[in-house]
Structures are given as C-alpha cells and as structure tokens.
Amino acid sequence: MFWITLVANGVAFGMLLFLIGSGLSLIFGVMRVVNLAHGSYYLIGAYLGTGVAAATNSFLLGIAAGVVATMLLGVVMQTAFLERFGGQILAQVLLTMGFLLLLADLSLWVWGGTPQILAIPDALSGSVRAGGFVFPRYRLFISLLSALVALALYLVLERTRLGAQVRAAVDDxxxxxxxxxxVPRLSTAMFALGAALAGLAGVLGSPILGVFPGADLEILTLALAVVIIGGLGSFPGTLVGSLFVGLADNIGKALFPELSYIAFFAPMALILAVRPRGLFGR
Amino acid sequence: MSRPATRRAWPVLGALVVAALLVVVAAPTYYVNLAVLALVYSLLAMSLNLLMGYAGLTSFGHAAFFGAAAYAAGILSLRYGVPFWPAAAAGIAVGTLLGAAYGILVAGSRGVYFLLITLALGQVTWGLTLRWVSMTGGDNGLPGITRPDLWLGWPLADVRGYYLFALLIAGICVALLALVVASPFGHALRGIRESPSRMRTLGYPVWGYAYAAFVVSAFFASVAGVLYVYYNGFVSHQNMQIAVSAQVALMVIIGGAGSFWGPAAGATLLVFMQNLLSSVTQRWMSVLGLLYIVVVLYQPSGLAGLVTQIRRRRAGRPEERVATPAVLPTAGDRNGWGR
Incomplete structure (x- = not known):
C-alpha cells in the first residue's frame, strides 16, 4: 500500500513536471535557448491561480488566470527582449537569468513570504477506490489532464502543418x-505555449505542493534534471525524464529525507557521464 | 595581455597596492569590512573568469565550490575543533575535489549545455546542504566560527588584521592566476574558447584542458570560500544559492569577461552597491535582475569593453567596433554552441 501510494504520487508529480519540462524543451528546440525564467512562470501561475480561485471560488477561473497571465508574460519577454538577440544564445540565457531574479523578488514583494495553498475543489477531493487500491482523486486528475496535454502536444507536433514547421525549425x-x-513568430508561439503550460502546472500543483518563495527554483532544478536526463528538445525524452524524476524525488523523500536529492542526482550524473546529451538527445 | 600593456600596468598595480594598504589605516571599520568582502568576491569572480572569460564556459554553479569549502572548513573548526591551517587546507581540498568530481560531468559540454548542467549541479549541492541537517545545520546554518588566532603585524581577530591576511592570500592567488592565464595552458584555453574543433584538430586534448580549467577554477573558488567563512564566522545554505552563482557571473560580465582585472572591478562594484543599497531598499534581488537585463542590453562587454571603447574614441577611431567577448557570441558563430 505504501509503495502504491508512493508510486501514484510520483507519477502525478512526474506528469506535472512534464508540463514544465515540455515547455522548456520546446523553447530550446526552436530557439536553442534554455529559459531560466521557466520556473518563474510556474511560481506566478501558482500565486495568481491560487489568489483568483480563492477570490472567485472557482478552480477553473484560477486555471484561466494563471495560464493567461503567464502566457502574456512569456510573449512580452520574448518579443520585447529575447527577440532582439536572435541567434545570440548566451545573451538570451543571461536575460532569462535576469528575469528569474527579478520575478522571484517581485513575487516575494507582492505575495509575501508565507506559503499559500489552494484548496482542492470539491468535485476532485476525496479518493477513488479500484479493487483494493485507493488513489487520491486530485492526483489522478492531474495525471490524466497532463497525459491529455501530452497527447495533444504529440498530435500537434506530429500530425499538423504547424507541428511540421516546428520540427523543421528544431532541425535547422x-x-x-x-x-x-x-521562425521568430514560431519562437514566440512556442514561448507562449511553454509559459502557459508552466503556468498551468503552477495552478494544478498548488493544492498538493503549495506556493512559497523558492518554489520557482525548486521546480526549475527538477525541470532541468528532466531535460538533462531525457535530452533537451526531445519529446519522448521529456516524458521519460519527468516520470523518472517525479518517481525518484517522491521515493527519495520518503526513504531518506536528508539526502533525497541524491535520488535523482545520482542517475542524472551517471547519464551525463555516459550520454552527455541525455537519453534521447541528439 | 601584451607586453607593453603589462609594462603600462605596473604603475597602476603599484597604486592599487598602496590604496589597498591605505584602507587598513585610513578607512572606517565599516569600509574595511566591505573591503574584505570585495577581496573575497574578487577572487571568486576571477576564478570564474578563468572558465567564463578564458575558456568560454559560462558556469551558473560556481557557488557550489565556494560553499562546499566554506562548509567543510566551518564544520571542521566548529564540530571537531580543528585548528585554522589544517581546517583551511581541508576546506580547499573538499571544494577542489567537488570540482574534480563535477568536472567529469561537465568537461565534455559547452555553451548552453554547460550552463544548465552547472546550474543543476549547483542547485543539487545547495539542496543537499539545506536538507542534510545533521551535518550542515540546515536552515540555521553554522554560526559561531571564530577567526584564526594568528598574528600578522595585527591580530586576525580584528577585521583590519583579517583584511591584511585576505589581501595577502588574494594577492598570491591573483599572481598564480596571472601565471595560469599567461602560460601555454592559458593560451590553449583561449583557443578552445574561439574554436574547440580547430584546437582538437591541432592535437590539443580539449576535454582535458576544459577539465583542468574547471578544477583550477574550483580550487581558487574554494580559497575564496575559506577566506569568507573565517571572515564571516557564519555559513549557511544562502552562500550556496543560485543567487550567489548568478551574482558572481554578473560580476564577471559587468567587469568584462576575459579581461584579467575586470571581474575584480565588477566584484568590488557589486559588493559596495549591495551594502550601500541595503540601507535604502530590501530589493537587492530585483536590482540584480535589472542589472542583468540592462548590462546584456546595453554593455555586454562590461567595464573592460567600456574602457577600450573610450580609448579608441580618444585615439580618434570611433568607427572601430569593440570585440564582444566570447561569452556573447554572434549569430554566425555556432562553434560549440548547441550541437
């Protein structure tokens, strides 16, 4: 029972990481830029979503607020700043580092240092029984929703004209x-999509993880581990990497809380040493 | 640095040393404290510059070595009562060994990959430090580390004495760094920065050189860490946070990556800015973030680039464009970037 809960929670967390990692990976794929402010979208999405959901008593409005706000933020960052430095990858990454610091501090200013948590909506609280097993309904919901997003992303990338353009831009x-x-407009679109997915992950994650100063970096670290393990710019790599990191982080925290970072760090180091571009990287 | 430039630098260097010594006698205690911090961070920034400026490898995880050395020396001195010199040596050894271990993981990477892997490694080190409460004190850190009981014409327990000590150690390290930079090894690093593939064709072991640069850089960062922990008397996970790594990288960029003294100027500037601004505003992180954005937008070649621009303008050649350091490559330069 202990293990089943652990694995179920790990999968739910992993799918949440997939939402973040896939945006990071998409932006990298098209622009070759690692967006260090990606965790900030998660943080701001979570704060806004929590606030709006609490004020309006509507989980859906919370999600909408988080997604739309982070998407706009991503578009502004890309069009007003990063786009000027087309091709100068390191300058762009340094800019995103500036935004990471700035947004973290502004969030602390606006929302203060007290951790906040979003109440699980009534329809999703409680748990589901199947056979002898009990799953928390909300975590099941996160896993399914993220799986749907993954499927939609896959279909768009593989089966549509837009997806073909994205793949072409990734290749060359x-x-x-x-x-x-x-390509610049495509980059902006990917930025918007990636930011929106991270904002969505923030709102979805808030009921189980809470929002607090530093959550941006915690999530960014895990998302970086995801793309390092899976390979930057690879869709299947992101999926495998996020499930792996989600499970390793959950199981590690349960088994040896003091050294839980080792749980995903050791495999990550091993993969780096053997395959520096990750499992699916080219 | 070309030879005439070096000869021109001697009077400047002499003036710097005199000014540095004057601080001890003339400056108020508050500024002596700031001067110690400026020395520590100058050394840290110069160690990072070896990677960023000379080898073209931008690291966002440099606080890991700084912090590991500080923690190791702090834990030994606090928990096991180890005297100053062995504890300091052990601290430097721990930081350098950590660099040797992480170096294996990153020496094969370049560009954005290098940056994000060092960032991830730095964050993991920070996370371990924060959670390994029984060893590191977790959130509370390690308070109560005392300054070494030494005498250097002035007791080190006094901040002025410690300043002299830090000046001496930092001076030795800077001299060593100058030797490294001027050596064939240093020139090979610059070659790797410009074109790793060409250097490989010429028969240089690029991986080995990058690895060696990483370890040497971690060594000097560890020295800075040990200097810091005995000055501050306290080390916590905050000394390992990404904010520290990002701040040191910004010191290098503001000063001018790839210029020898630039990062020290950047470090001094940021240390003074941070402490003088702290009486006005709590929002140092915002200032840091804005500085990042402004510097990248308007002066990516840093103070060193600014000096070059002014000199060129004086010499009546305003048209000439200043070479941007390799940390900010142009669109055409795909060497080692991405794939």
Missing amino acids: PEMAQGLGVN
Missing part, C-alpha cells in the same frame, strides 16, 4: 526560415 532554423517558415 536557418533552412526552415529560408523555406518560408516564420
């Missing part, structure tokens, strides 16, 4: 541009 941005794909 210059050639794609030359063939008439508007």
